[in-house]
Amino acid sequence: MPLSINGQTRLIGFFGTTYKTSKMYAMYNAAIDALGLNCIYVPFAVDDLQKATDGIRHLGVAAIGITIPYKTDIMLFLDELDGDAARIGAVNVVVNKDGRLIGSNTDGIGALRALREQAEPKGREVVLLGAGGAARAIAFALADAGASLTILNRTVAKAQELAEAVGNGTRYGGVDALPQSCEILINTTSYGMANTPEVGQSLVPPSFLHPDMTVMDIVSNPRETRLLQDAAAIGCKVVYGYRMLLWQGVYKFELFTGVEPPIAIMEQAMESMR
Numbered sequence: 287m288p289l290s291i292n293g294q295t296r297l298i299g300f301f302g303t304t305y306k307t308s309k310m311y312a313m314y315n316a317a318i319d320a321l322g323l324n325c326i327y328v329p330f331a332v333d334d335l336q337k338a339t340d341g342i343r344h345l346g347v348a349a350i351g352i353t354i355p356y357k358t359d360i361m362l363f364l365d366e367l368d369g370d371a372a373r374i375g376a377v378n379v380v381v382n383k384d385g386r387l388i389g390s391n392t393d394g395i396g397a398l399r400a401l402r403e404q405a406e407p408k409g410r411e412v413v414l415l416g417a418g419g420a421a422r423a424i425a426f427a428l429a430d431a432g433a434s435l436t437i438l439n440r441t442v443a444k445a446q447e448l449a450e451a452v453g454n455g456t457r458y459g460g461v462d463a464l465p466q467s468c469e470i471l472i473n474t475t476s477y478g479m480a481n482t483p484e485v486g487q488s489l490v491p492p493s494f495l496h497p498d499m500t501v502m503d504i505v506s507n508p509r510e511t512r513l514l515q516d517a518a519a520i521g522c523k524v525v526y527g528y529r530m531l532l533w534q535g536v537y538k539f540e541l542f543t544g545v546e547p548p549i550a551i552m553e554q555a556m557e558s559m560r
């Protein structure tokens with residue numbers, strides 16, 4: 287459908303340094319188009335985060351997707367955080383409710399939904415590699431889902447801090463302290479990501495993997511990380527990072543617009559971005 291802008295068009299935007307290269311415009315705008323909503327999803331080049339956030343109120347912008355490096359800093363300038371954003375300590379979506387800016391976080395529920403396409407974490411031994419922003423979101427979601435969690439991180443103090451925040455007997459250690467018992471392994475570190483020295487490498491020795499294990503990597507570029515290649519070769523179930531990208535975006539779209547997301551359309555648009 288051709289783009290049609292009028293005085294009622296609602297603006298949904300994106301704050302993040304990757305605004306020039308993000309591929310999510312196609313996904314959100316395809317969903318907006320399919321539902322015939324009078325909205326458009328556009329990039330914003332943020333210079334001063336506080337002023338940009340004030341701009342959401344003053345320009346009547348409906349909602350904003352937030353990514354690196356603003357997920358934590360933006361919390362200072364919002365009126366309210368929902369429960370998930372508050373305990374995670376990061377925001378990836380801001381909704382403007384009549385001038386009040388409310389921060390939420392869909393990374394945890396998005397990751398859980400992606401994982402559940404292959405494995406149910408309730409009652410399972412889950413190893414989470416990493417203790418950064420994404421790990422925080424995923425750790426709380428896994429604990430809520432009833433997983434038995436071990437958090438391993440290069441900086442052990444961060445793993446300890448997160449394990450204590452999550453509670454529920456969550457264990458912690460360094461990245462080489464892989465436990466004997468692991469049914470689900472999730473890499474939330476940036477290790478193996480494109481444009482880093484570790485691309486094509488994995489933190490997990492293939493000898494640790496076994497065919498009954500489900501292995502998820504939230505790194506979505508490259509789509510097939512070394513960890514997932516090793517896991518697939520051994521016969522593990524694998525969960526790709528782009529599945530989390532899809533689901534965290536589906537939940538964001540619901541918050542952006544207040545309507546049920548057209549999942550198949552969003553999935554199709556994401557596939558066409560490959």
Ligand SMILES: NC(=O)c1ccc[n+]([C@@H]2O[C@H](COP(=O)([O-])OP(=O)(O)OC[C@H]3O[C@@H](n4cnc5c(N)ncnc54)[C@H](OP(=O)(O)O)[C@@H]3O)[C@@H](O)[C@H]2O)c1
Nearest residue numbers: 416417418419420421440441474475476504506527530531
């Ligand atoms: N698929 C999705 O929807 C989705 C969503 C969010 C994020 N992500 C991806 O997830 C990754 C992490 O994002 P984030 O926001 O959590 O980043 P972050 O807060 O900067 O955390 C980075 C994590 O990676 C670890 N790490 C970095 N380099 C390492 C290395 N060389 N060896 C071992 N550990 C290393 C860090 O360990 P230390 O604490 O020791 O530094 C930390 O645990 C990124 O690749 C991001 O693109 C994907």
